[in-house]
Amino acid sequence: MASTTPRFIGLTNYVNMVLDKSFSLVVQNSLKITFVYTVMINIFSLFLSILIYKVGTKFGNLIKTIIYFPQLLSMVVVGFLWRIMFNYNYGPINSLLSALGVSHDLLPQWLGDVNLVIPSVSVALVWLVAGYYAIVYFAGLINIPHMYYEVAAIEGATPWKELIHVTLPFLAPSITISTVLLTVESLSVFAVPAAMTDGGGPGRYGTTMALWAYNTYYSNFQYGKAIAISVVLGLVAILLAFVEMKILLNREDNVV
């Protein structure tokens, strides 16, 4: 592929990228995945970590051991597993639905449905990532001095007030780091949708920006355009991480 010498063509690759009819669809898909990571997974893993903290060491350790496990699997394996789970004809999810009495015509197409493919991929991603961040948050929780909870108890704080006034302020540094890392990770999502949807289908509705760059490089051999996509992806990641850090660090200063 390096047989021809590169020629300087200005911004042509970037123009080609923006003019591609998939561009806005792929960007939207990536933004949805970023939302799932930074908001849904973030809140869900925080919620899990608080529950683990409440149930005590023995039971908590068992739960931690189980929910961390998906993180040790390859994204390709995770994608394969969930592709089978969501299979329309023989998949366990649809078999469960028919066992519950859903008629065959009403069974969702999941990965074949343009509206359901990103939600389905998101389920697999939550399954993959939430356990890891629950443990990260748990590490922050056990470092909160216990006396603050005792004071809150004496003051008669409800669990909600305890969360707002004790837990969250102390967790602020963990929240900052996790949010930034989740954002970066969300933009790198590519192997899970690739393995789940056979390379990003149906009709690019399951393609993220990272997967688009990969397909442009390997399936279409448009190296210049692939690199243009990847550069934009990197810039977006740095920009988002920078903005989040600015906002969250400011909040940290205000609360603590």
Added chain:
Amino acid sequence: MKQLRKKHWKKIRPFTHGILLVYAAIVAVPIVFAFINSFKTVKDIQQSFFSLNLGNASLKAYESVVSLIRFGEGLRNNITILVMSLLITIALGSLAAFAMVIVNNSLMKKIYFLMVLIICVPIHAFVYQLLPILKRLHLANTYLGTSLVFSSLSLPIAIFLYTGFMRTIPREISEAAVIDGCSLWRIYLWIYMPIMSTVTGTVVILRGTYIWNNLLISMVTITDASKTMLIPRTYAFNSSTYTRWDLVLASSMLVSAPVTILYILLQKSFIDGITAGAVKG
């Protein structure tokens, strides 16, 4: 007041346990059943994923996978690249962190800040430019080239973790050692590195699983079929997911087995490793 609170929690407790158990089941069920189904025939898998009827169970799918993707060859490549990458990462990462902690001037602080910033760049932003660079260095299609790429991706996190922990070692210890005539090398090898064993463990676990499970990097750096790693070989079953579920499941189980066995043996170190990394982070 306290009694009232206790009552309050007693009401919530079974609920808390319940939610966690349900989520743990959601995590465990696909994996456990994928394992069970990997011994069934395609027809049996598609008839019922949740059936425990193992009448036709066999290792046929595993045998086919081992020969189809030449599992042994892939395993050898994986182990070679994993060991080389981790050795380079640990050696360079700990040395860089040692320099940053000992020297600690403004230049070092800038380099450290740059390292942390690099953690925020997804690999997809630069992975496609790697091959021309590796070719120019005559490192394309080699274990060393691929290991160097994996190491450079792991170094920012390794330096970040090592620096965080080395800063907690009191300077007086190394100062006293210098007065006693101990060289910097010996301080690094005999004082710092033994204390850093937890961090080394964390780096090995976090980056080791990353390298083992990675799809993209070795696909870009290695084009020679005999040197490809295990995950790209497994990914070759992508198009057969429609039909050969037995092969897809068996290959997934095979490639995950080494990490899973290590996890079952050393689960405490795995969880402690992330916890330690997270606290410093």
